[in-house]
Amino acid sequence: MKRALALLKYGEAVARTGWNGVFLYRVDAGNYTPHSDIAKKFWGDDELVPYGPYIAMKTADGAVVPWLASQTDILAEDWAVVNIKELKKCLMKN
Numbered sequence: 429m430k431r432a433l434a435l436l437k438y439g440e441a442v443a444r445t446g447w448n449g450v451f452l453y454r455v456d457a458g459n460y461t462p463h464s465d466i467a468k469k470f471w472g473d474d475e476l477v478p479y480g481p482y483i484a485m486k487t488a489d490g491a492v493v494p495w496l497a498s499q500t501d502i503l504a505e506d507w508a509v510v511n512i513k514e515l516k517k518c519l520m521k522n
Contacts, residue, residue: 429497432507436483445506449519450488452495457481 432442436454443451459476462468467477485495 429502429504429507435507435509441510441512442507443510444501444504445508448488449515450486451510451512451515452483452485455479455482455484 432452435442436452439454441451441453457478457480459478462471462473462475462477471477483495484492486492
């Protein structure tokens, strides 16, 4: 996991062996347009919402969600860099 975190910090996508199209990537801190009613109520429609950096997961069904590590993931030693272009080609064939 230590190596996977270092790779994420350098802009690489990573995954565990057997994740089959699922991968993690780092989203940098930034200011984004509010999308939820709560955010719009708090920051206003014309303000930007400040986000801290986080790790996102592209799921098997194509959605992107914030990732929360399990103990199994933290202790795993089967992390690898994901070649996004090659993965996309593979997924497009199916």
